[in-house]
Amino acid sequence: MINVTIDGQKLQVPEGTTILNAAKMAHIKIPTLCYSEELSIYGGCRICVVEVENERLLQPSCAVAVKEGMVVKTHTPKVREVRKTIFELMIASHDLGCKLNCLTCSRGDNCDLQRLAQELGIREIRLNALDKNMSNDYSSYSIVREPNKCISCHRCVRRCEEIQGIGIFTKANRGPAAVITTFKNKGMGNLECVNCGQCIHACPTGALHEVYHYENVWDALHDPTKHVVVQTAPAVRVALAEAFGEKPGRIFTEQMVAALKRLGFDKVFDTDFSADLTIMEEGTELLGRIQNGGTLPMLTSCSPGWIKFIEHFYPEFLDNISSCKSPQQMLGALVKSYYAEKNNIPKEDIVVVSIMPCTAKKYEARRPEMTGDVDYALTTRELAMMIKEVGIDVLNLEGEDYDKLMGSSSGAAVIFGATGGVMEAALRTVYEILTGEELPGIDFTPVRGIEGIKEAEVKVGDLTLKAAVAHGLSNVRRLMNMIRDGKEYHFIEMMACPGGCIGGGGQPIPTDMEVVKKRMEAIYESDLAHGYRKSHENPEVQQLYDEYLGKPGSHKAHKLLHTHYTPRGL
Amino acid sequence: MGETLFLKRKVSEDYSHYDFPILKKVIKMRREDVIAEIKASGLKGRGGAGFPTGLKWELALKEPGDEKYIICNADEGEPGTFKDRFLLENTPLQVMEGIIIAGYAIGANKGYIYIRGEYAKAINIFQDAINHAKEEKLIGDSILDSDFSFDLQLVKGGGAYVCGDETSLINSIEGNRGISRITPPYPIQNGLYGKPSVVNNVETLTAAAEILAQGGKTYANLGTDKSKGTKLVCLSGDVKEPGVYEVEFGAMTLREIIDEFGKGTTGELKFVIPGGVSTAILTDDQLDIPYTYEDIANVGSGLGSGAVVVVSEGHDLLELLQNVSRFFMDETCGTCFPCREGNRRVYHLLKEAVNKGGFTSDDMKLIKDIGKTIYLAARCGLGQTSMCFIGSVLEKYTDELLARR
Amino acid sequence: MNDGRMMEKLHNIQTTYGYIPENEIEKLADEYAMSKTKVYGVISFYSMFHTEPTGKYLIRICNSLSCHLNRSDDVVTGVQEYLGVESGETTEDKKYTLEIVECLGHCGEGPVMMVNDKIYTHVSKAAALKILKECM
Numbered sequence A: 001m002i003n004v005t006i007d008g009q010k011l012q013v014p015e016g017t018t019i020l021n022a023a024k025m026a027h028i029k030i031p032t033l034c035y036s037e038e039l040s041i042y043g044g045c046r047i048c049v050v051e052v053e054n055e056r057l058l059q060p061s062c063a064v065a066v067k068e069g070m071v072v073k074t075h076t077p078k079v080r081e082v083r084k085t086i087f088e089l090m091i092a093s094h095d096l097g098c099k100l101n102c103l104t105c106s107r108g109d110n111c112d113l114q115r116l117a118q119e120l121g122i123r124e125i126r127l128n129a130l131d132k133n134m135s136n137d138y139s140s141y142s143i144v145r146e147p148n149k150c151i152s153c154h155r156c157v158r159r160c161e162e163i164q165g166i167g168i169f170t171k172a173n174r175g176p177a178a179v180i181t182t183f184k185n186k187g188m189g190n191l192e193c194v195n196c197g198q199c200i201h202a203c204p205t206g207a208l209h210e211v212y213h214y215e216n217v218w219d220a221l222h223d224p225t226k227h228v229v230v231q232t233a234p235a236v237r238v239a240l241a242e243a244f245g246e247k248p249g250r251i252f253t254e255q256m257v258a259a260l261k262r263l264g265f266d267k268v269f270d271t272d273f274s275a276d277l278t279i280m281e282e283g284t285e286l287l288g289r290i291q292n293g294g295t296l297p298m299l300t301s302c303s304p305g306w307i308k309f310i311e312h313f314y315p316e317f318l319d320n321i322s323s324c325k326s327p328q329q330m331l332g333a334l335v336k337s338y339y340a341e342k343n344n345i346p347k348e349d350i351v352v353v354s355i356m357p358c359t360a361k362k363y364e365a366r367r368p369e370m371t372g373d374v375d376y377a378l379t380t381r382e383l384a385m386m387i388k389e390v391g392i393d394v395l396n397l398e399g400e401d402y403d404k405l406m407g408s409s410s411g412a413a414v415i416f417g418a419t420g421g422v423m424e425a426a427l428r429t430v431y432e433i434l435t436g437e438e439l440p441g442i443d444f445t446p447v448r449g450i451e452g453i454k455e456a457e458v459k460v461g462d463l464t465l466k467a468a469v470a471h472g473l474s475n476v477r478r479l480m481n482m483i484r485d486g487k488e489y490h491f492i493e494m495m496a497c498p499g500g501c502i503g504g505g506g507q508p509i510p511t512d513m514e515v516v517k518k519r520m521e522a523i524y525e526s527d528l529a530h531g532y533r534k535s536h537e538n539p540e541v542q543q544l545y546d547e548y549l550g551k552p553g554s555h556k557a558h559k560l561l562h563t564h565y566t567p568r569g570l
Numbered sequence B: 001m002g003e004t005l006f007l008k009r010k011v012s013e014d015y016s017h018y019d020f021p022i023l024k025k026v027i028k029m030r031r032e033d034v035i036a037e038i039k040a041s042g043l044k045g046r047g048g049a050g051f052p053t054g055l056k057w058e059l060a061l062k063e064p065g066d067e068k069y070i071i072c073n074a075d076e077g078e079p080g081t082f083k084d085r086f087l088l089e090n091t092p093l094q095v096m097e098g099i100i101i102a103g104y105a106i107g108a109n110k111g112y113i114y115i116r117g118e119y120a121k122a123i124n125i126f127q128d129a130i131n132h133a134k135e136e137k138l139i140g141d142s143i144l145d146s147d148f149s150f151d152l153q154l155v156k157g158g159g160a161y162v163c164g165d166e167t168s169l170i171n172s173i174e175g176n177r178g179i180s181r182i183t184p185p186y187p188i189q190n191g192l193y194g195k196p197s198v199v200n201n202v203e204t205l206t207a208a209a210e211i212l213a214q215g216g217k218t219y220a221n222l223g224t225d226k227s228k229g230t231k232l233v234c235l236s237g238d239v240k241e242p243g244v245y246e247v248e249f250g251a252m253t254l255r256e257i258i259d260e261f262g263k264g265t266t267g268e269l270k271f272v273i274p275g276g277v278s279t280a281i282l283t284d285d286q287l288d289i290p291y292t293y294e295d296i297a298n299v300g301s302g303l304g305s306g307a308v309v310v311v312s313e314g315h316d317l318l319e320l321l322q323n324v325s326r327f328f329m330d331e332t333c334g335t336c337f338p339c340r341e342g343n344r345r346v347y348h349l350l351k352e353a354v355n356k357g358g359f360t361s362d363d364m365k366l367i368k369d370i371g372k373t374i375y376l377a378a379r380c381g382l383g384q385t386s387m388c389f390i391g392s393v394l395e396k397y398t399d400e401l402l403a404r405r
Numbered sequence C: 001m002n003d004g005r006m007m008e009k010l011h012n013i014q015t016t017y018g019y020i021p022e023n024e025i026e027k028l029a030d031e032y033a034m035s036k037t038k039v040y041g042v043i044s045f046y047s048m049f050h051t052e053p054t055g056k057y058l059i060r061i062c063n064s065l066s067c068h069l070n071r072s073d074d075v076v077t078g079v080q081e082y083l084g085v086e087s088g089e090t091t092e093d094k095k096y097t098l099e100i101v102e103c104l105g106h107c108g109e110g111p112v113m114m115v116n117d118k119i120y121t122h123v124s125k126a127a128a129l130k131i132l133k134e135c136m
């Protein structure tokens, strides 16, 4: 243990503790900007500087470990002045006339710079703004980058590289020309960006945000010739309330449905329904592959970030991916066929909107092989904006139920939202179909939790089914390499975002591991509260097969619910 | 008083058959004894920071692990500095001998010399010298029949002043952006490819070799108590005979250096930058001090890399400020906010001042505040020293600058 | 890869093509197990590497302090006018790329100018134009 004195308080901390963390232990929060607990130390913004006795210069507390006997002062006049000047310099290069742009900025209500300004007691900016005059990157279907707002904190660079293992961004150039950009400034949409949106969660400013589609949805809602159907993904219901000031972990399903009805959607369906359907199709596919010597391991297909990832980085494994469309696309396809036919609505008049925790879903909806299934994919944040715009007091709203036909779901479907959920849902069904018995211990805990890669073996009759789960693309990459090196599995669940969809790039800000854990608890709580816990018990799914599709894996099911993939270079 | 020639050789002499006599002697010595000799000489790093060389070597030798590196810093890029190029072009084999000796002393079997990419001539000469040494088996396995093997690789810089900073230089050799690393850990513990590494300046290593030839005592007898030995001074700017001169510490004043070696100024002297653009200026009345680390520090500046730039009357002060400011703005690696944004902002404030026809006291205060912030909070030496020149000019010529309006 | 040869390879490619083309960046990325984005980040850090083609003659003029004191501004404006380009630009005929650079380490002999690898010292405006005209 090391003895330190921080602002006059003596304490002992473990060796290697940074000044920043030691101060936290002394209940002092040193302001930070480029620092992020989940990322490597960058030491660039220097907002966290402190005075250390006998040191000529100020020390960056995020990067310097305490030494025996160190005496630290966190808010001397020198420190306060330097922090303020750094802040002024930074703001002046943040965007031309930040004063005005805060009003139109995507992060107007949760900007780290605004927060920092308050923490530092900034009351005046003596420097006029420097216009960096860079153009916005609109090349992606999912994400917009506004480089003039970028302050070069490297949080997105590090998140993309360290957590997602991709590295779409780099600092380019040097000196005043130094900028965060993509390969030769080609734009995110023209490169191996998988649209996961984790960079948005990293960014302290509005330099990164989703491509907004809520205006298009407003247009559809106000177009009397359109029949607008909405679906909501499992992970949205455990996060949406945060956008209205609630603590993470509140299950908000019925209020959300009620709000959607007030917004004017003609039908509110549940993507959980098609999650159950996915299990039927995917489970059947898996059994088929195992029994007929098909390509194994079979890889799940519901995370569009992961799909684009494998298309870029492991195209040789495309045959391993389940041919099932994702639940979003399945539901969209069924609305425009099953639902349309049943209700005699011309499919051209139907607009399908989906509310997703995900930015990659926007890209998925635009994939040429599936265009038309879903018209607009909105993020959880965009839905929150729409609700706020209408002024619905959503927190106190009387709850409502999803509409019939594609509104019922099992607990297995809701856990799709968390890492390991698809696997657990599949096991519950596959086990029962194959053995005729219930999975012993229906709560299949080995695949739960935030461990990066989880493995499990389940005896299913004569077969020992080897399963693995990975979330966060750097873990996904590790698992893919294990497979490439010969490790054998039958079934693997891959999710692009840390924590699974609950940690998706379209979720309310902030989304970090602490928040994700809370949402995860809510997901499993919601599973328990469901009447049905297994996908094949979902009565509306059974009805769909009876009335329309025949059986899982049928020709019609294939036509509507399955897809194919495209190898992409780097 | 003339030059004190300790490490500077006569350019006219032919050293092409130089076969490392000093190395031959050193390689029979114990490593500890080699280091003791350097420590006895009192040699300090000539790259600017002035860290005692013997101590650096000793620390590196003591580091555990058998993979270590010696890196010769030949990225010389500070305006006004050209002594390392002088050594590389004229006496490359002496430089190389110094590198190998340092490698031997710290137990490094691999060395790098990082020469700035613009030094095309020096690069060619030095690469030839490496090839020659390899042919003569002065580099390679078991050199000079000892059990010491040593390989030397030349790395060409890419045109970035900040790579002269030792941690940036290491990043650059590794094939990364040449940005500084957070210290500690220092290169001695965790340097190139994570291994203990010593980075030394060209002049330092050349002097070290010569010290081992002539003895640490001989060297320590030159100079003053705190500044031992000699220093290569690069004289440029408004002097009649610019060039590289070897000066015994304490034997001459700054003014004498300018007058005797430089043969005086080309105009009426205004001020002198005693150690390159990252040091504070000295005015006419401050020049009668002995050329030593301590005497220059006493008057608030530093001797840096040894670049003495003389500025006479007749230049536009604002233009000079802008020139130096532009240098730091262009050359910051762009990693830390105070240095990147601060230097950019100062440049813009100076440019505005030119457009407005002068300074206001508000401008001055802003620049001073920013300067203080960069100094106190920047991540590496580039930022920390970037405002020395500008700050000192503002301080010493406040009235002149304000009066322009 | 810990071979310390990235810089050398970049220099070689730069010399061969006059810039560093994309396919070469991709090769380097493979060789060093880095993303091409990262290699691009490295290349763009260094003034001597270019990711777009440069002229046949790369003209560098030092405008740092010692050269400035020796009136390098005259050379800079003279050459800019003659070539009709600003720093960082290439003439339309792709013959010259002009770069106003920081210290070239010949501060005692300023103004200083480089044409590709060759250094010229004590350059006046007239001398600079003559050198340019002699570039064939």
Ligand SMILES: Cc1cc2nc3c(=O)[nH]c(=O)nc-3n(C[C@H](O)[C@H](O)[C@H](O)COP(=O)(O)O)c2cc1C
Binding pocket: B044, B045, B046, B047, B048, B049, B050, B051, B053, B073, B074, B075, B076, B077, B078, B161, B162, B163, B164, B165, B166, B167, B199, B200, B201, B202, B204, B205, B380, B381, B382
């Ligand atoms: C911005 C910056 C530029 C530097 N440039 C050089 C240089 O060109 N040559 C050099 O030897 N040291 C330079 N240094 C100092 C090195 O970091 C390091 O201290 C030195 O190479 C150590 O060698 P020495 O102990 O022999 O002086 C520079 C430092 C900074 C911060």
Ligand code: SF4
Binding pocket: A149, A150, A151, A152, A153, A154, A155, A156, A157, A180, A199, A202, A203, A204, A205, A207, A208
């Ligand atoms: S885009 Fe955002 S996260 Fe990325 S460096 Fe800029 S400010 Fe930081």
Ligand code: FES
Binding pocket: B079, B080, B081, C062, C063, C064, C065, C066, C067, C068, C102, C103, C104, C105, C106, C107, C108, C110, C112
């Ligand atoms: S200042 Fe021009 S070469 Fe050094």
